[in-house]
Amino acid sequence: MARVSALAEMASGVAHELNQPLGAIATYSQAGDRLLNRPEPLVGRALDVFRQINTEALGAGESIRRIRRLFDRDSLLQSRHRIAEVLDELRPVLEMMAEWSAAQLTLDIAADLPAVSIELAGIQHVLFSLFQNALEASAQGESPARVAVSARADRYAVEISVIDSGPGIAEDARDQMFRPFFTTKSKGTGLGLASSRAIVDAHQGTIDYQNNASGGARFWFRLPVQQA
Numbered sequence: 001m002a003r004v005s006a007l008a009e010m011a012s013g014v015a016h017e018l019n020q021p022l023g024a025i026a027t028y029s030q031a032g033d034r035l036l037n038r039p040e041p042l043v044g045r046a047l048d049v050f051r052q053i054n055t056e057a058l059g060a061g062e063s064i065r066r067i068r069r070l071f072d073r074d075s076l077l078q079s080r081h082r083i084a085e086v087l088d089e090l091r092p093v094l095e096m097m098a099e100w101s102a103a104q105l106t107l108d109i110a111a112d113l114p115a116v117s118i119e120l121a122g123i124q125h126v127l128f129s130l131f132q133n134a135l136e137a138s139a140q141g142e143s144p145a146r147v148a149v150s151a152r153a154d155r156y157a158v159e160i161s162v163i164d165s166g167p168g169i170a171e172d173a174r175d176q177m178f179r180p181f182f183t184t185k186s187k188g189t190g191l192g193l194a195s196s197r198a199i200v201d202a203h204q205g206t207i208d209y210q211n212n213a214s215g216g217a218r219f220w221f222r223l224p225v226q227q228a
Contacts, residue, residue: 021060028053078117078203080226083151083158084109086123094131094149101135103145113153114225122199123223126207129192130162130219137166137217157205157222164218168211178207196221 028049035046087109098105131147138145146165151158178197200207200221207221 018060018063021056021063024056025053025060028056078119080115081118081120081123082113082115083160083223084111084113086118086120086127087149087151087160090124090127097131097135098147101139101145103135103138103147106146106148108148108150110150110152113151113158116158116223117226118203118223119199122202126196126199126221127160127162129196130221133192133219134162134164134166137164139166141166141216143215153225155225157224159220159222161218161220163212163216165216168215168217169209 032046032049032053035042035049087107091107094107095105127149131149134147135145138147141164143165148161148163150161150163152161153159178193197207200223203223205221205223207219209217209219211217
């Protein structure tokens with residue numbers, strides 16, 4: 001419901017911003033056609049019309065940039081967190097979601113993970129999206145549904161993995177998984193993985209996936225370790 005509501009608001013905002021300049025461009029184009037498509041073309045007046053078209057087109061472009069700035073994640077309000085604490089905070093919700101889906105949940109969090117600088121709500125969104133996708137994928141597998149969440153670190157980054165027991169990612173979908181509005185679900189929005197990648201990118205991290213040899217898929221993202 002939240003995603004549908006957000007999409008509706010965004011679509012309404014885009015329509016509001018673009019209907020006026022697009023309508024004006026259409027009107028000016030028709031006027032330019034009439035001014036030039038006559039025995040004695042009114043070139044001077046047509047040039048004025050073309051200038052108006054240019055002005056409206058530039059205005060539409062600025063409207064798009066203004067909308068994009070609303071979703072700009074370059075200035076994240078980041079703070080120092082330990083992923084183990086973030087996952088411990090989410091554990092009750094993850095366990096409840098797994099219980100509702102009749103899936104076995106495994107949490108494997110390495111000890112003494114270094115701190116990372118994150119926007120907490122954004123990283124929670126990424127974890128929720130990956131976990132929900134894993135539950136839905138596991139429900140489609142032939143074996144009992146299982147989801148494993150793990151966290152490991154090296155000297156450069158903390159890596160969080162979400163592993164499912166589903167059928168894996170189909171070959172024809174592999175290059176499109178993180179594209180906005182691409183979805184393999186009948187009622188999906190195609191925004192979960194796309195927004196997750198945008199959030200991880202804004203944290204200077206990386207996100208990707210791979211099919212497991214034993215079945216299922218592993219989605220993971222890495223966040224740079226906060227330097228002392």
